Amino acid sequence: MxxxxxxxxxxxxxxxxxxxxxxxxxxxxxxxxxxxxxxxxxxxxxxxxxxxxxxxxxxxxxxxxxxxxxxxxxxxxxxxxxFGIVEDLALALIAFTAGGEIKLSKFKKCALSILSISVLQAVLIFAIVMGGSYLAMYHINSFGLLTRDLIVVSIMLGAVAVACSPATTIAVIVGSRSKGRITDITIGVTVIKDVLVFLGFTMALAIAYAIKVGGTLKGGVIGEALIVIALSLIGGVAVSVVVGLYLKYIRREFVIFVVTVSLGIVFLSKLLGFHYLLSCLMAGFLVENFTSLGDRLVGAIERTSMAVYIIFFALAGAMIDFTAIRTMWPYALGIVFLRVLGTAVGTYAGASIGKEGRLLKRYGWMGFVSQAGVGLGLVVTVARVFPEWGATFRTVMIAAITINQLIGPITLKLLLNKASETSEKHLEEVIAPLVKKVQGIS
Amino acid sequence: MESIIFILILVLFAYMGAGLVFKSWRLPFFISSFLHAGVGFILMGVAVGPLGMDWLNSTRLDLFIAPTSIILSWAGLMFGLQFRVKSLRLISRANFKIAVIQSLVVFFFCCLFLLPLRYFKPDLFLSLSEELPVVFALAAIASISAPTAVSAVVRRMRAHGTTARTLLYVSASDAIVGISLFGISLSFFKMDTMVEGAFVQGFIWLLITIGLGFLLGILYHVFLKLRLSSNERLVIAIGIVVMLAGAASTIDVSPLFLSMIVGIVLNNFSDDQDRLLSLLSNAEKPLFGMMLILAGAYWMGFESFCVLLSLFFVVIRIVAKMLGSRVAFWAVPLMKGNPNLFGLSLLEQGGLSIAMSLDFLNRYPGMISQIVVSAVVIAFVINGVASSYFIRLLLNREEGIA
Incomplete structure (x- = not known):
């Protein structure tokens, strides 16, 4: 109907x-x-x-x-x-919710796993994608690049591959009402990797540029990246203070307040060159964990989540560039494979350090396949800095990100189902047998 | 983006400030009615608009055409969702008759007196076909009243008599006539069909608008009939409002009118539209504030023609309201008291009048529309403040409440 x-x-x-x-x-x-x-x-x-x-x-x-x-x-x-403004607002709200999903009490219990998986994933994805793509390009080299350029391209491929999509992760988790250890670890790793990717990408960009021009690495570039990340996080702290005071003393007009604050963060971040995703993540985290009514505010935003996700992801779907996939799919598939390999190895190693179960070690990678806006933003930066091969790089990476964007939510849902952490699986495997048991007794 | 954030900040601070003031002090009647009428937002709009700090200059105001359509569509839907034929049957039919008659008299009276408009300012070179939409729009705007001040005063004075009830009912329901007349006028005088055979074209556009309203109303009803969570209902509500704004703008008809039809259809086909209404009303404060600020920004200042037209509009509306009430109470002798005072108590125009003027501005962009908005804004301010006084006087005299 x-x-x-x-x-x-x-x-x-x-x-x-x-x-x-x-x-x-x-x-x-x-x-x-x-x-x-x-x-x-x-x-x-x-x-x-x-x-x-x-x-x-x-x-x-x-x-x-x-x-x-x-x-x-x-x-x-x-x-x-x-509809850029609507998209920005949606992303800010999603990031705020993502930050709010990190509840300290729960995350303390799996902090070691989150940290080890995040760091190892970032390092191994970078290494495997960079190494693999270098070897592949060296042997095939259908683009006719010099060895120095091959190194630069593979560094940038590795750096972009680390990016994941907090928006997709949160959307799938909130949408399937998942709860449990693997859900918490997935959120935690996604958020921490989001911080790491900005730092790692800036470093990689500086190194790649130094290799390309044959100069030395300037420490200032990394310092600048650190400052931007720090300022983004400080911006998030400032926002959380404002939200905290508002919740304490005013407690009214929540709709206008949330929309104004979210758009305000986006606007100021763009004006000052911050990463508003980081600011919103930080603000959501602090509001949820350190203000008296923060959980209610985050909960209220979550209750409007479906509208936000539909708007954001439908617009993202309309923007998907299939021309890139049609022309570059073999290369894109190669990068997707290398990235998944890096993620799987990183997750396995990190989960082993955190003494996690077999399920996370084996299938944990499925939660980190998706890529979206952050990755695309990085690709645009690379294409701008290296105009000689930037356009081809952009097409290949857009194709790879598109594939990741399409399969990522599916693999994450599969993982959560496998872990019986989605509400439907929980209902099917825990509640339904209990009901049957009770019915049998009665 | 900065313009939207700026307006949102203004709206937020205004509501916070008003909340704080109302919580801390019991304000004098005049000031509280001034704030309740939303005059503060209009003044803010003037302050940040081209006449004030020029923050919202004409280039930035142009960016608000799309958001305004969405706000108008939301307002129309909200309004339509409050009209249920079953409920109308429960309430005295006499009240509804008074509302309709009063409204129609005001409309025709204002049309008659506004017709020589183009002779007021010959240098605008308005032809009759260009002038008629302006006249009909202004007359339709003049015919509506708002229940905000009435309900505030009635609540404050704890009035429960027939006069208070009739006043509440008439002020709440005459807008349906006003918006319908407005929508019909806009359909008849669509700018792109203002050529030979305009009547037939206009009539077809009117049919299209009404037909589309019915069709979309029924289609949306199918969605809303399903068992939905609050999250899903919000998605549907946003989808309806945005799509209606888009549909109306695409064929260049009034989003206010189209959405009102959809709202009425939805409300009368289903018993469960209160949830949709309450969802939409969550956005009332920010959207209402934004609309008034925008209207204030469009105000053209104390240009002689503008002031003259505004004052003329205010005066003929006052006369028309008194005459309308007289005719209505002559036709439906429900109340024995003073019909002139009853008419004066219906002076408050409310946000809908501003919505209608902005709707007109979106359909007929240009100097003359800005003059219409300016006239409506001035009338809004004057009537918003004056009506509370008359309502109090009426209740005082008719129901003996001091």
């Missing part, structure tokens, strides 16, 4: 577009219309993919892909760009 309604909504939308055809030069009304339709399509696709065991965000992405320029072309790239 819902699909039928959606079909009629689409028909009415196309009729309106046809009616407008002769008169409308302004693309904004069509953009708003398409955006509204995409919300419905995302919601319905999300409902249906859950029925076949996939995470709802795969449905949101799918809706975006279907409405996007590759298929129905209801929304084009220009339209998506018009």
């Amino acid at each position: 819902r699909v039928l309604v959606l079909f009629f909504l689409m028909l009415s939308m196309l009729t309106l577009k046809y009616l407008m055809g002769a008169t409308g030069a302004d693309p904004m009304p069509r953009a708003i219309l398409a955006f509204g339709f995409m919300i419905f399509a995302g919601y319905i696709a999300g409902c249906y993919v859950v029925k076949i065991g996939l995470p709802s965000i795969s449905g949101y992405l799918l809706a975006g892909i279907i409405c996007g320029p590759e298929l129905l072309n209801l929304v084009d790239h220009g339209t998506v760009l018009q």
Whole structure:
């Protein structure tokens, strides 16, 4: 029934577009219309993919892909760009929720595992992707690069591969209402890796640039990166203080407050060159753990999460560049494979140090496949700094990130199901037998 | 982005400040009615607009066309969701008749007196076909009243009599006539069809708007009929508001009118729309504040024509409201008291009038629309402050409450 309604909504939308055809030069009304339709399509696709065991965000992405320029072309790239502010707001709210998901009391218990997996994953993904891609390019070298350039390219491939997607991780976890040790470790590692990636990427960029120009590494670049990360985190602390005071003394107009604060962080971060994702993560973490009513605020934001995720991931789906996949899929698949290998080895090693169970050691990597906005941002930076091969690099990496973005949520949901930490699995494996038992007794 | 953040900060501080003031002091009647009417937001808009600090200059204001459409669609849906035929049957039909008659009289009276508008300022070179939408829009805006001040005064004076109830009901329900007249006018005088055969074209556009409203209303109803969690209902609500704004803007009809039709359809097809209404009302404060600030920013200042038109608009609206009430109570003799005072008690225009003027501005961008917004803003301020006084006077006289 819902699909039928959606079909009629689409028909009415196309009729309106046809009616407008002769008169409308302004693309904004069509953009708003398409955006509204995409919300419905995302919601319905999300409902249906859950029925076949996939995470709802795969449905949101799918809706975006279907409405996007590759298929129905209801929304084009220009339209998506018009909603940049909505996307930023959604991402800020997701990051805030992600920070809020880190509850100190729970994370203290698995701190060693989180730290060891984060660090080892970052190091090993970087090493394996860099080494593997260097060897592959050295032997194939279909791009005709010099050895020095090959080293630079592989360093940058390794650095970008470390990035993961906190937004996807949180969306899948919140969407499937997962709870448990593996869920906590996955969130913790994703968040810590998010901090590490900014630092690691800046260092890698400085090294790669030094190799390229044949100069020495400037310590200032790494220092600058550290300052930016520190300032982003301090920004998060400042925001949490403001939120804390607000919750203590004012406690009203939460909707305006949350939206204003989130957009304010995004705006200030862009103005001052901070990473607003880090600021929001930090703010969410501090508000949840160190303010009296913070958990209520984070909970309230979480209750609006579905709308935020649909908007964010449907827009992301519409932006997916399939041309890149079509042209560069063999290279992209190679990078995806190397990255998964690095993640798997890193997770195994880290989980062993943390004395975790077999499940996490063997299948833990499945929680860290997804990549999205952060990775894309880094790719753009690389393409700008190294214009000679930047365009090809960008196409290959966009293709790889797209593949990761599509399979990442699915593998994470599989992991959480395997660990029986999603609400449906919990219901199926713990509650249902109990109910049967009780029924048998009675 | 900075403009939106800036407005949101203003709205946040305004509500925080107002909350603090109302909590700490019992304000004099005049000041509290001034704040309740939302005049503070308008003044803020003027202060940050082109006439003040020029923070919201015309380039930045242009960026608000899309958000304004969404706000209007939200307002229309909210309004439509409050109209249920079943409920109308429960309440005295006489009250509804008074509301409709009063509203129609005001509309036609204002139309009549605003028709010579183009002779007020010949250098605008308005043709009759350009002038008519302005006249009808202003008349439709004049015909509506708002229940905010009425309910505030009634609550404060603890009035429970027939007059108080009739006043509450009429002020809450006459807007349906106003918005309908407004939507019909905008459909009839669509800018791109203002050529030969405009009547037929306009009529078709009106049918399209109403038909689309019904169709979308029924389609959305199917969604809302399902068992939904609050999270899902929020998604649907956002989807409806955004899609309606897009649909109305795409075919260039009033989002306020289209959404009102959808709201009415939704509300009358299902028994469970209160949840949707309460979800939408969560966004009331920020959106209402944003709308008033934007309207304030569009105010054109003390330009002689603008002031003249505003004052003229205020005066004919006052006369029209008194006349409308007289005719309504003559047709439906529900109250024996003073119908003139009853009419004056309906002066408050409320946020809907501002929404209608912004809707008009979006459909007919240009100088004349800004003049309309300015006139409505001035009338909003004057009537917002004056109406509380008249409501108190009326309740004082009719129900003997001091």
